[in-house]
Amino acid sequence: MADPATHKVTVANRGGRTFDVREDQTILDVCEANGVILPVACRYGGCITCAGRLVSGKVRQPKGTALNKRQSQAGYILMCVAHPKQDCVVEVGVESHGDLYQNPFSVPRK
Amino acid sequence: MADGNGKACCGPGYASPAEAITADREKLLYTVALYVGTGVEKPDYLATVDVDPDSPTYSSVIARTEMQQIGDELHHSGWNACSSCHDDASKSRRFLLMPGVRSSNINVIDTSDATNPSVHKVVSGDDIKAKTNLSGPHTVHCLGADIIISMLGDADGNGPGGFLHLNENFEIVGRWENDNAGMNYNYDFWYQPRHNMMVSSEWAAPNTFMPGFDLDDVAAGKYGQSVHFWDFNGKTISKSFDLGAEGMIPLEVRGLHDPTSNHGYFAATLSSNVFHWWKDDNGEIQLEKVIDIPTIDVEGFPVPMPSLITDILISMDDKYLYFANWLHGDLRQYDITDRSNPKMTGQVWLGGMLGKAPEVNGIKVQGAPQMIQLSLDGKRLYVTTSLFSSWDNQFYPDMKDKGAQMYLVDCDVENGGMTINPDFVVDFGKEPNGPSRCHEMRYPGGDVTSDIWI
Numbered sequence: 001m002a003d004p005a006t007h008k009v010t011v012a013n014r015g016g017r018t019f020d021v022r023e024d025q026t027i028l029d030v031c032e033a034n035g036v037i038l039p040v041a042c043r044y045g046g047c048i049t050c051a052g053r054l055v056s057g058k059v060r061q062p063k064g065t066a067l068n069k070r071q072s073q074a075g076y077i078l079m080c081v082a083h084p085k086q087d088c089v090v091e092v093g094v095e096s097h098g099d100l101y102q103n104p105f106s107v108p109r110k
Numbered sequence: 111m112a113d114g115n116g117k118a119c120c121g122p123g124y125a126s127p128a129e130a131i132t133a134d135r136e137k138l139l140y141t142v143a144l145y146v147g148t149g150v151e152k153p154d155y156l157a158t159v160d161v162d163p164d165s166p167t168y169s170s171v172i173a174r175t176e177m178q179q180i181g182d183e184l185h186h187s188g189w190n191a192c193s194s195c196h197d198d199a200s201k202s203r204r205f206l207l208m209p210g211v212r213s214s215n216i217n218v219i220d221t222s223d224a225t226n227p228s229v230h231k232v233v234s235g236d237d238i239k240a241k242t243n244l245s246g247p248h249t250v251h252c253l254g255a256d257i258i259i260s261m262l263g264d265a266d267g268n269g270p271g272g273f274l275h276l277n278e279n280f281e282i283v284g285r286w287e288n289d290n291a292g293m294n295y296n297y298d299f300w301y302q303p304r305h306n307m308m309v310s311s312e313w314a315a316p317n318t319f320m321p322g323f324d325l326d327d328v329a330a331g332k333y334g335q336s337v338h339f340w341d342f343n344g345k346t347i348s349k350s351f352d353l354g355a356e357g358m359i360p361l362e363v364r365g366l367h368d369p370t371s372n373h374g375y376f377a378a379t380l381s382s383n384v385f386h387w388w389k390d391d392n393g394e395i396q397l398e399k400v401i402d403i404p405t406i407d408v409e410g411f412p413v414p415m416p417s418l419i420t421d422i423l424i425s426m427d428d429k430y431l432y433f434a435n436w437l438h439g440d441l442r443q444y445d446i447t448d449r450s451n452p453k454m455t456g457q458v459w460l461g462g463m464l465g466k467a468p469e470v471n472g473i474k475v476q477g478a479p480q481m482i483q484l485s486l487d488g489k490r491l492y493v494t495t496s497l498f499s500s501w502d503n504q505f506y507p508d509m510k511d512k513g514a515q516m517y518l519v520d521c522d523v524e525n526g527g528m529t530i531n532p533d534f535v536v537d538f539g540k541e542p543n544g545p546s547r548c549h550e551m552r553y554p555g556g557d558v559t560s561d562i563w564i
Binding site for chain 1: 146147148149151180181182183210212213214245263266267316317320321322323324325326408410411412413414415437499500503504505507510
């Protein structure tokens with residue numbers, strides 16, 4: 001079987017560092033292997049500690065991640081379970097979390 | 111070894127609640143401190159706080175014990191032994207177990223050097239998942255020689271979870287319960303073998319609560335609204351109560367300390383009601399709502415805001431009930447001498463979303479009263495302001511940059527009443543590695559939420 005395809009993943013807010021990430025690797029694992037320390041906790045997509053924003057590109061991640069619809073629509077992905085499908089640019093860390101959290105009592109109910 | 115009561119003849123703790131009340135004043139306090147969700151990529155740690163007013167380092171962090179990896183989300187903690195083993199001289203209150211809710215690791219901390227605790231062992235979350243199909247460790251109680259820990263999810267973070275059984279060497283024995291039938295979710299528990307009772311409550315599955323609080327999840331039934339009364343010896347649920355809209359998200363469960371009593375209280379956090387339970391003369395469990403905190407309409411908020419009762423405890427003499435309203439921002443004291451009719455006797459404001467006390471003791475409060483811990487004599491109530499990293503980031507987003515705080519509230523145990531102590535504040539915004547979040551607290555000598563007399 002052919003090796004999985006490799007894509008370039010650029011971490012925009014870590015000095016624009018770019019890594020080759022195979023489709024069978026997670027973005028988080030490759031960042032960590034290259035010394036980029038990201039927030040992380042559960043490592044299975046069950047919490048959103050490692051959330052970051054996908055600025056461009058496409059990723060594959062399990063359907064059952066802990067991100068809700070609003071958070072996904074705002075462009076968030078979970079680095080611990082996200083695999084690149086094409087070249088990607090991501091923003092990582094707590095500084096990318098501006099739209100991740102909202103007070104549920106302060107926003108209109110749909 | 112000294113175990114907090116100065117007696118060499120016995121095991122840990124105290125012979126009775128009455129003896130605990132007369133123990134020496136606490137001089138040290140342990141709290142978990144977190145970097146999860148702050149932007150500081152460092153492990154969470156145990157902070158040792160000096161609470162001896164005669165010490166030059168009073169009201170400050172004097173030691174920091176770092177965990178071995180980042181991302182635990184330390185939350186609650188519990189001792190390897192408590193007053194339930196007071197008759198056993200071979201036991202001592204030496205190890206503090208500090209689970210990581212997110213990593214599922216159980217960090218075992220050796221406190222034999224009380225002012226400088228160290229990591230003794232880490233029970234790996236991966237091992238726990240592989241051997242028991244459980245994750246999300248929460249409440250730790252000792253159980254004779256052994257330890258049981260409520261687990262909030264299965265290995266994939268789904269409900270209902272169960273209970274992890276460790277032996278005294280902190281090795282995984284397996285699951286404690288014989289059957290979890292009836293549980294929808296899991297959270298806190300309290301037990302009293304004398305009455306063959308255990309009571310457990312329900313938060314939500316880790317996959318639901320870890321990303322933050324969403325009212326759509328409440329509407330979808332993904333948050334708990336039941337409490338479970340267990341046959342403690344049979345390790346099965348004997349009766350469950352669906353509390354409905356009045357009892358949404360029941361969290362901390364506290365039995366009275368007097369082991370002859372079968373009464374206790376818990377708070378339904380989202381509904382912001384306090385319930386009283388007891389076993390009647392026919393052995394039937396009875397439940398009644400005894401306190402109801404109304405929601406408040408906040409200008410600009412389309413949804414009425416609940417007070418969110420997040421922690422509740424009972425004084426060692428079983429006279430006062432205390433609880434924290436984390437969104438409204440107040441801390442309350444109720445006289446529960448008449449068990450069915452609590453009377454409010456004290457209230458203080460600290461931070462909160464209503465803006466009633468934005469600054470206290472010269473520090474801008476991040477968050478609001480949350481975890482509370484009372485001294486054994488009932489006179490000093492310590493309080494921290496962080497709830498859970500992702501929930502903090504929803505309701506009090508500045509906390510991730512400014513850290514949480516610890517305050518001390520002086521309590522009048524004769525006539526009732528509470529006042530914020532003006533000389534004590536620990537600002538975790540000024541920690542050397544950056545601002546952190548402080549949460550549950552324990553004293554080396556035991557406290558009002560650790561010890562159970564059997």
